[in-house]
Amino acid sequence: MPLDETSYAERKLHPDAYFVTLPVPYDLAxxxxxxAISQRYPLDNGSRFSVDAHNFWLTESEVRQLDDFERGKIAKIEWSTRATPSFAPK
Structure with missing residues (x-):
């Protein structure tokens, strides 16, 4: 059931949750x-996500924006969460 049809409380999710995957096998979790989870199980809204080397979960849009930012095509990334991720320095 999409998140817009039910509340986080009804689904017993953490109040700071932003995205939810489709059900994932216990062993993988x-x-x-x-x-492996990101490659096999999309978010419940059908979108895909990636996980970087530090286990940051990034939406497809965020990954595209990171690439564009690195190439100088955009000046700011619109993050899907309230807080900007804190990446390790290069």
């Missing part, structure tokens, strides 16, 4: 195989 238990072993924290985030890259």
């Amino acid at each position: 238990r072993r924290k195989l985030f890259s």
